[in-house]
Amino acid sequence: MPGVLAKKLALTKERxxxxxxxxxxxxxxxxxxxxxFYYVLxxxxxxxxxxxxxxxxxxxxxxxxxxxxxxxxxxxxAVVTGHLLASYGLTPWIGMFLGAGLAVTVAVxxxxxxxxxxxKEVWYALLTSALVVILMRIYYLIYGSxxxxxxxxxxxxxxxxxxRYEVYYYLLAAMVVIIIWINLxxxxxxxxxxxxxxxxxxxxxxxxGIDVRRYKLYALMIYAALAGIIGGIYITLTGILSYxxxxxxxxxxxxVMGIVGGLGSIEGAVLAAVILRSLEExxxxxxxxxxxxxxxxxxxxxxxxxxxxxxxxxxxLIRYVKNKLFYRKREEVK
Amino acid sequence: xxxxxxxxxxxNAGYGEFHVLFDVSLKVHEGEIVALVGxxxxxxxxxxRTIMGMTTLYSGKVLLNxxxxxxxxxxxxxxxxxxxxxxxxxxxxxxxVYENLLAGALTKKAQQRxxxxxxxxxxxxxxxxxxxxxxxxxLSGGEAQMLAIARAxxxxxxxxxxxxxxxxxxxxxxxxxxxxxxKLREEADKTILLVxxxxxxxxxxxxxxxxxxxxxxVLEGEAKQLLTDERLRKAYLIL
Numbered sequence: 001m002p003g004v005l006a007k008k009l010a011l012t013k014e015r016x017x018x019x020x021x022x023x024x025x026x027x028x029x030x031x032x033x034x035x036x037f038y039y040v041l042x043x044x045x046x047x048x049x050x051x052x053x054x055x056x057x058x059x060x061x062x063x064x065x066x067x068x069x070x071x072x073x074x075x076x077x078a079v080v081t082g083h084l085l086a087s088y089g090l091t092p093w094i095g096m097f098l099g100a101g102l103a104v105t106v107a108v109x110x111x112x113x114x115x116x117x118x119x120k121e122v123w124y125a126l127l128t129s130a131l132v133v134i135l136m137r138i139y140y141l142i143y144g145s146x147x148x149x150x151x152x153x154x155x156x157x158x159x160x161x162x163x164r165y166e167v168y169y170y171l172l173a174a175m176v177v178i179i180i181w182i183n184l185x186x187x188x189x190x191x192x193x194x195x196x197x198x199x200x201x202x203x204x205x206x207x208x209g210i211d212v213r214r215y216k217l218y219a220l221m222i223y224a225a226l227a228g229i230i231g232g233i234y235i236t237l238t239g240i241l242s243y244x245x246x247x248x249x250x251x252x253x254x255x256v257m258g259i260v261g262g263l264g265s266i267e268g269a270v271l272a273a274v275i276l277r278s279l280e281e282x283x284x285x286x287x288x289x290x291x292x293x294x295x296x297x298x299x300x301x302x303x304x305x306x307x308x309x310x311x312x313x314x315x316x317l318i319r320y321v322k323n324k325l326f327y328r329k330r331e332e333v334k
Numbered sequence: 335x336x337x338x339x340x341x342x343x344x345x346n347a348g349y350g351e352f353h354v355l356f357d358v359s360l361k362v363h364e365g366e367i368v369a370l371v372g373x374x375x376x377x378x379x380x381x382x383r384t385i386m387g388m389t390t391l392y393s394g395k396v397l398l399n400x401x402x403x404x405x406x407x408x409x410x411x412x413x414x415x416x417x418x419x420x421x422x423x424x425x426x427x428x429x430x431v432y433e434n435l436l437a438g439a440l441t442k443k444a445q446q447r448x449x450x451x452x453x454x455x456x457x458x459x460x461x462x463x464x465x466x467x468x469x470x471x472x473l474s475g476g477e478a479q480m481l482a483i484a485r486a487x488x489x490x491x492x493x494x495x496x497x498x499x500x501x502x503x504x505x506x507x508x509x510x511x512x513x514x515x516x517k518l519r520e521e522a523d524k525t526i527l528l529v530x531x532x533x534x535x536x537x538x539x540x541x542x543x544x545x546x547x548x549x550x551x552v553l554e555g556e557a558k559q560l561l562t563d564e565r566l567r568k569a570y571l572i573l
Contacts, residue, residue: 193436193437196426196428196429196437197426197429197437200426200427200428200429201424201425201426203388203420203424204420204424204425204426205437206386206388206408206409207386207388207408207412207417207418207419207420207424207486208412208417208437208438208440208485208486208489209408209409209411209412209413209417209440209441209489210409210440211407211409212409
């Protein structure tokens with residue numbers, strides 16, 4: 001079968017061109033924004049959300065585990081990178097990988113027993129949500145409520161310490177493209193295939209000979225590592241280390257964006273992140289100042305509307321547009 | 335007597351603290367169709383899951399082709415030539431028929447013999463050949479059951495565990511399912527352990543049978559003899 005599977009799952013040319021196209025568009029965004037300080041910062045935040053959701057897609061979309069701990073793994077990457085940089089002057093280029101290493105370690109420590117005892121669905125969601133809070137308290141016990149500021153350091157490239165946002169934007173945009181590429185690679189690999197079976201029906205997958213625990217754990221580890229690296233970049237952007245990095249709300253929002261995008265669809269997930277994050281910022285700017293908090297209300301309403309009108313998520317919309325554009329028959333495989 | 339393919343030796347098993355099976359022993363010989371019948375909640379599915387290693391085993395042994403597999407994890411047992419068709423079909427609904435079959439062929443042996451097995455499965459179930467690119471969720475109940483069996487066959491097992499293959503199917507389709515069970519032995523040389531609630535049909539296709547009640551084997555013997563067993567006839571309303 002190797003031939004059969006390989007042919008079936010090869011990364012299509014179409015997708016590769018799509019990825020290159022996306023990279024070019026993302027590269028041009030700051031130009032269109034006229035290198036405006038505020039807009040580029042917004043775009044950077046959108047890229048942050050998009051990369052995080054793209055990473056979440058591996059555990060949430062492909063493996064079908066409702067993981068709410070994206071912010072925990074991101075924050076682990078951030079605090080490791082940040083503290084090593086602030087206290088020891090270690091370049092974040094190394095720090096972010098150490099941070100990712102810690103994130104993976106925590107993921108394994110939590111994931112192994114979780115999957116071993118078959119915790120899934122809402123219970124998995126609760127558990128991961130609790131993980132964010134637990135890690136936040138642990139950080140609080142060690143560092144207290146103090147915020148640690150990372151000073152500006154030279155040379156800029158070594159310490160990722162820039163005075164403008166463009167570089168951060170490009171770093172995170174590159175992460176988006178890389179993580180989408182990883183997603184596509186996984187989807188077209190044996191791992192992606194196993195994960196699809198696990199997401200569809202865990203018991204059936206197990207009865208067919210898939211080592212369910214192992215592959216779920218692999219998905220969790222990849223996701224945690226990516227979130228950790230994103231965190232490492234993020235901390236060089238904000239420069240503020242605080243227990244507030246462990247943000248349960250961000251973990252939930254990440255999953256929400258992934259779900260609105262359409263589970264298992266990387267295009268949908270990234271699109272949802274871009275739209276929802278931009279929308280949230282827009283609403284905050286438009287009405288948040290006049291009626292504090294109202295932007296979240298509208299944001300929630302929009303989520304409900306999307307959920308009612310398009311329960312399959314934005315992915316179905318993308319598929320529809322694609323089919324209209326290329327006059328193609330119904331895609332054979334989703 | 336033919337070789338013993340599957341042996342359960344005094345199995346005590348359950349889920350966590352919840353004890354379901356009490357000293358269950360059974361044997362399946364090569365080329366046999368063995369039926370495991372009994373009322374709801376007797377532990378039939380638990381028995382199959384124990385064979386696959388998906389329950390908590392307190393004591394006893396599971397032997398596959400003479401090899402003690404008690405400590406071997408589920409996914410490795412498949413490589414030893416056993417596959418279960420789970421209750422309620424549990425096909426991968428968003429994947430196509432063909433992809434479901436691909437998912438069945440995970441072991442090395444199954445991958446090497448992929449084309450042969452695919453041919454075999456398509457000859458068995460011509461409907462599936464027609465619908466190979468159809469999304470599995472759109473299949474009818476009967477077709478979905480065929481796909482579930484076909485998917486299990488793709489792993490090229492010696493022994494096939496069928497868990498309630500007739501569950502929720504129209505009476506006409508139920509008869510087809512039992513025909514397929516017979517054909518699996520005759521044309522594909524499979525050994526079969528069949529769990530069913532259709533006691534009469536099962537005993538008609540099976541060589542031997544075990545009756546499970548409240549986690550214990552209460553009756554065993556030749557299927558034909560059991561069919562005439564007065565107690566059984568009364569309990570299961572075989573008229």
